[in-house]
Amino acid sequence: xxxxxxxxxxxxxxxxxxxxxxxxxxxxxxxxxxxxxxxxxxxxxxxxxxxxxxxxxxxxxxxxxxxxxxxxxxxxxxxxxxxxxxxxxxxxxxxxxxxxxxxxxxxxxxxxxxxxxxxxxxxxxxxxxxxxxxxxxxxxxxxxxxxxxxxxxxxxxxxxxxxxxxxxxxxxxxxxxxxxxxxxxxxxxxxxxxxxxxxxxxxxxxxxxxxxxxxxxxxxxxxxxxxxxxxxxxxxxxxxxxxxxxxxxxxxxxxxxxxxxxxxxxxxxxxxxxxxxxxxxxxxxxxxxxxxxxxxxxxxxxxxxxxxxxxxxxxxxxxxxxxxxxxxxxxxxxxxxxxxxxxxxxxxxxxxxxxxxxxxxxxxxxxxxxxxxxxxxxxxxxxxxxxxxxxxxx
Numbered sequence: 073x074x075x076x077x078x079x080x081x082x083x084x085x086x087x088x089x090x091x092x093x094x095x096x097x098x099x100x101x102x103x104x105x106x107x108x109x110x111x112x113x114x115x116x117x118x119x120x121x122x123x124x125x126x127x128x129x130x131x132x133x134x135x136x137x138x139x140x141x142x143x144x145x146x147x148x149x150x151x152x153x154x155x156x157x158x159x160x161x162x163x164x165x166x167x168x169x170x171x172x173x174x175x176x177x178x179x180x181x182x183x184x185x186x187x188x189x190x191x192x193x194x195x196x197x198x199x200x201x202x203x204x205x206x207x208x209x210x211x212x213x214x215x216x217x218x219x220x221x222x223x224x225x226x227x228x229x230x231x232x233x234x235x236x237x238x239x240x241x242x243x244x245x246x247x248x249x250x251x252x253x254x255x256x257x258x259x260x261x262x263x264x265x266x267x268x269x270x271x272x273x274x275x276x277x278x279x280x281x282x283x284x285x286x287x288x289x290x291x292x293x294x295x296x297x298x299x300x301x302x303x304x305x306x307x308x309x310x311x312x313x314x315x316x317x318x319x320x321x322x323x324x325x326x327x328x329x330x331x332x333x334x335x336x337x338x339x340x341x342x343x344x345x346x347x348x349x350x351x352x353x354x355x356x357x358x359x360x361x362x363x364x365x366x367x368x369x370x371x372x373x374x375x376x377x378x379x380x381x382x383x384x385x386x387x388x389x390x391x392x393x394x395x396x397x398x399x400x401x402x403x404x405x406x407x408x409x410x411x412x413x414x415x416x417x418x419x420x421x422x423x424x425x426x427x428x429x430x431x432x433x434x435x436x437x438x439x440x441x442x443x444x445x446x447x448x449x450x451x452x453x454x455x456x457x458x459x460x461x462x463x464x465x466x
Contacts, residue, residue, distance in 0.1 A: 088401030100326035119325040127250025129275035131282035134320035138259030210239035213371030238373035268324035
């Protein structure tokens with residue numbers, strides 16, 4: 073009689089990200105569908121109202137992506153062909169891409185080695201008479217050095233547009249991100265700390281900028297153009313300028329309202345994952361945990377763990393491969409913009425131009441970080457990282 077073959081235990085899978093959405097979001101979206109009004113409408117306006125209140129901003133303008141938010145912000149400040157905008161090289165391409173829409177030049181700036189945030193000193197050195205704006209990116213969820221950035225901007229009379237795609241909710245010296253600068257752009261992409269699938273928000277305290285961005289997000293049509301198919305609307309409208317199709321739908325806004333209601337709770341759960349990671353990794357000489365400054369609170373969108381590659385026998389690529397073999401999803405945030413072919417061919421950037429960003433890029437890996445991570449998943453990531461490091465120590 074043959075012996076029974078024992079099946080191997082299935083390997084625990086840990087995705088890089090899993091959105092914290094469920095029945096409440098599904099019900100909210102279903103309610104919109106049943107209402108018969110699917111595009112921008114009353115729920116979008118309510119989402120804007122609640123979001124503005126949440127971050128302490130006077131105005132919030134809902135759009136279909138953070139890219140759209142940044143584009144509208146630059147249009148509102150009248151960015152022109154030949155202007156320059158300071159952008160950190162360690163960011164997603166959208167931050168620099170939107171500058172090119174105007175025929176303007178993204179001037180790439182190095183980062184601080186410890187935080188990976190835009191270096192204010194390097195930004196100051198790159199200001200010219202053509203500089204029109206600076207876009208600090210709150211990398212991973214941690215706010216940049218906003219006092220220094222705002223002082224620099226005031227000195228040179230340039231605009232500040234915060235790229236807060238990673239940083240909801242986050243705060244700087246007790247002030248929520250979203251009410252600090254002239255304009256702030258948020259992302260609600262599928263992986264972000266608040267998700268509507270696709271979406272974004274612009275906040276500002278400037279009435280004129282808010283009015284301009286509201287008009288330009290919907291074809292340049294006059295105020296409340298979305299109402300023209302509602303009972304209180306009118307068939308008559310005026311096109312005031314050549315605008316864009318950047319409005320958010322009520323379906324997305326309904327999901328956003330649910331997400332906003334649990335934003336604080338999701339932030340607490342992400343922070344708990346981070347604390348568990350830090351407690352496990354901080355004492356290992358081969359690893360460097362993220363640096364956070366004491367006067368600000370991070371939204372913890374990312375957990376970029378850095379490896380001291382001179383202390384282990386494998387490179388970052390092999391670390392990622394070995395984690396994947398253990399069922400763990402990872403990513404790299406980000407490949408510096410000046411290393412991409414487009415930025416090299418269009419603007420002449422070369423390897424070596426922004427050394428701090430390059431050095432750090434070679435050694436960071438973004439570990440899984442999402443509110444629904446179980447203790448079992450967290451411990452599997454920790455055990456796997458430690459196991460890989462111990463097996464490859466020099």
